[in-house]
Amino acid sequence: EVFLTQSPATLSLSPGERATLSCRASQSVSNYLAWFQQKPGQAPRLLIYDASNRATGIPARFSGSGSGTDFTLTISSLEPEDFAVYYCQQRQNWPPVTFGPGTRVDV
Amino acid sequence: QVQLVESGGGVVQPGGSLRLSCAVSGFTFNTYGMHWVRQAPGKGLEWVAHISFDESFEYYADSVKGRLLISRDKSKNTIFLQMNTLRTEDTAVYFCARDFREYGGYATFDYLGRGTQVTVSS
Numbered sequence: 659e660v661f662l663t664q665s666p667a668t669l670s671l672s673p674g675e676r677a678t679l680s681c682r683a684s685q686s687v688s689n690y691l692a693w694f695q696q697k698p699g700q701a702p703r704l705l706i707y708d709a710s711n712r713a714t715g716i717p718a719r720f721s722g723s724g725s726g727t728d729f730t731l732t733i734s735s736l737e738p739e740d741f742a743v744y745y746c747q748q749r750q751n752w753p754p755v756t757f758g759p760g761t762r763v764d765v
Numbered sequence: 766q767v768q769l770v771e772s773g774g775g776v777v778q779p780g781g782s783l784r785l786s787c788a789v790s791g792f793t794f795n796t797y798g799m800h801w802v803r804q805a806p807g808k809g810l811e812w813v814a815h816i817s818f819d820e821s822f823e824y825y826a827d828s829v830k831g832r833l834l835i836s837r838d839k840s841k842n843t844i845f846l847q848m849n850t851l852r853t854e855d856t857a858v859y860f861c862a863r864d865f866r867e868y869g870g871y872a873t874f875d876y877l878g879r880g881t882q883v884t885v886s887s
Contacts, residue, residue, distance in 0.1 A: 692873040694810070701860055701877040702802075702810060713875060745810055749872035753824040755800075755812035 660684055660748050662758035670764045677733040679761045681746035686726045690750040693722055693731045696760075697742045705744075706731065733763075741765055767791040767876045769861050774881030777851055785846040785881055787861030794842040795819075798864035800874060801835060801846050803857035803883075813859070816844065818868055829855075851885045858882050 661684040671677055681691065689709040694702040704713040706722035709729060719734045733740055746758040773785040787799070801813040814835040815824045823835050834847040844861055859881050862874035 694874075696810075701879055702874075703877075704865075704873065704875050707865060707873055707875075747810070747873060752870075752872045753812075753815065754826050755815075755872050757810040757812070760809050 659754060660687055660750060660756055662746055662748060662756055664744075664746060664758040664761045666761060667759070668762045668764055671736055672765065673736050673738055675736050677731075677736055677740070677763055679731040679733075679744055679763075681724075681729040681731070681758050683727045683729075683748060683750075687748040687750035689725045690748055691722075691724070691729050692747045692749070693720075694745045694747060695740075695742045696745065702745065736763070767863065769863065769876055769878035771859060771861050771878045771881040774859065774883045776884045776886060778887050779851060779853055779885055781851050781885070783848045783851065783883060785848065785859055785861075785883070787844045787846075787878060789842050789844070789861075789863070792863070793867075794837075795839050796867045798870055799835075799837060799844045800862040800864060800872075801833075801844075802860045802862050802874065802877065803855075804860070804880075805854070805857045808857075811857075814846065815864070815870065815872070817870060818864075822870075848883070851883075853885050856883060856885050 665680045693706040696702040710722045743760045816835045832850045837844045860877045863876040865871040865873045
C-alpha cells in the first residue's frame, strides 16, 4: 500500500498570495496522482489528475507538478473561495486507492 | 448535468446492517465504473470500494472486506453498498463517486455526490 504525506498541515495565507502545497508518496506512483479540494459540508472536487492536468472547469490559477514520489499543488493567487482543505490521492497499483491527510489553507 | 444522489444512511447499532443507494443521472451509467469513498467525522478521505462498469470485478479496502458489498443495477442507474456487521469505526459520511474514465478502472473521481451519513452507535 502506498502512503501519502502532505505538508504543511495548515497554511495560513491572505487573498492574492501564492500557495504551495506538498504531497509525498512512500514509493513511486509515477504520475498517478490527483488533487482534490473540499469545503466544509461539501463533497470533494477534483482539481488535478495525473499530476499536472487540470480537470474540467478548474481555473488556471491551480497547477500541479511532480512525478515519482514528490508532488506540488500551486495556487498562483488565492481567491476567497480557495480557502479549503486539499487532499492528494494516488492510484498506482490500486487497489487500494489512498489519500493524503490533507492540507488546510486558512485565511 | 451529472448528478449522484446518495440515500439510505442513518443510525445503526454495532453489528447491524444498512444499505446505501446512489442514484445517478446525466451520463451513460453502463460505461463508467463507480466507487464509494467515506469520511469519518473530522477526518480525511478513505476509499471504500469499486465496481467496474460491467460488474466484472469489485475491489474493497481491507478495512471493509467481507463486511461491505458493492453492487449496481443498470435498470435503475443506481449503485448500492450493502453494509453488514457494522462497527463504530464505520461511522462516516459515505460519498459515491464516478470513475474518471469510461470503461477503465482509472481510480480517481471526477464527480461525487453530497454524501449520506452513517452513524454506528449503541
